Amino acid sequence: MRVVMFGYQTWGHRTLQALLDSEHDVVLVVTHPRSEHAYEKIWSDSVADLAEEHGVPVLIRNRPDDDELYERLQAADPDVIVANNWRTWIPPRIFALPRRGTLNVHDSLLPKYAGFSPLIWALINGETEVGVTAHMMNDELDAGDIVRQESVPVGPRDTTTDLFHKTVDLIAPVTTKALALIADGQTEFTPQDRSQATFFHKRAEEDIRIDWNWPAEDLERLVRAQSAPYPSAFTFHRGKRLEILASVVSEGRYGGTPGRIFYREGEGVVIVAGADARTGRNHGLAVTRVRTEDGRELPATEYFTSMGGYLTSRP
Template sequence: MHDSLLPKYAGFSPLIWALINGEPEVGVTAHMMNDELDAGDIVRQEAVPVGPADTATDLFHKTVGLIAPVTIGALDLIASGRTEFTRQDRSGASFFHKRSIEDSRIDWSWPAEDLERLVRAQSEPYPSAFTFHRGARLEVLAAVVSTGRYGGTPGRIFYREGDGVVIVAGADARTGRNRGLAITRVRTEDGRELPATEYFTSMGGYLTNQP
């Protein structure tokens, strides 16, 4: 049993990687074992859609309910005497490594849409997405893609929009065509959790990848 729609997202942390990459659905796969990890023939597979506000925690709860029926259905097929199952199309296979703290670090050269999904993918109990402000680590707990388009340098603390504070994002942010990431909730290095509009008392300065 593997918690992805094989042959995509074999390996580790498939729900988190799939959410970061904007997949429209996730699921579970019952497959036969062979000499290669997560590469055996597919016995049964079921999917659920990824909602626009789903976190990795939400996707876990959506998919955990599939495990029992997929497992029982697969065992029933095997018990019926069936021996031929669906071969994986290895041309569409992808294999992902286990996530580490480095994978939660925010890179402001990413587009805001990707960063918003990263924040949702790093929901509790997973380690939160983080950045640095004035040398101190700052966890980003919630964020949305901005309504407006903001130009300049990636990481710039730029503008208050609604309930969030917009950070300029994207490698080509200088063009002024990009949405920003509107951070709405943060956690400081000393464990305080508060709205971003309270944390950022003034605009200006930068969020960075390193202290």
């Protein structure tokens, strides 16, 4: 089949590589310009560079809504468009243009976690598995019929970085197996159960600010979700920003006020957590490694030289 590819960052790069390695003919690539957004500088393998290395024409766009792009797509005469990590809305006149429609590849187990940063949100929420879905594009974002879906388990100590490496390896098999079904003439696929659909926004600074009213189990997952190279979860101590790089849920249960720097336990320092911490039924978050505002990274037991005081959400 003649394939046009829309994609960006490493997800798009892996998709394009899978297409180049396949029996299909990649006739045009559309990608975004480089970005300085914190989350878009991560996993930023260039789709444009890969296309150019293989002699495939490239168009750079923020949005696919101009007449020149539409005319180039018409001239490319695609059987199918394949999209992965395209960051803006693709209008109907684009996704309906190919003879066999547009296949979107998304790094979640749709219908859950449509939208942005699905791995981070899924880890924070304690999901037991994550994966990749290839679905036919329609008018609603990430809502079309599922062509192919594969999953991997989430381990008890996995970070988002671990999950990225697990799921990015699914892109090639999911994409090529889905295209094989389309090439064989299959047109009936699995409708999504829209009653199970969830849609998430882009991550921003406010999303990594620690709220000590959260249960310790949720905070521990937040810290793992914001693993390097993602921006680290942060709090404030004595008015200065403090990044929490590693933590575990405490073995003991600690009562008091959320955010209280309370007790050394093992290799960590326990912070009281949970909106109902006053009951004494909650585990705390045992912080084991921190980074200070001036960039020093050190064990929490060295940073917290005495117990007492509070970690806060604001300076």
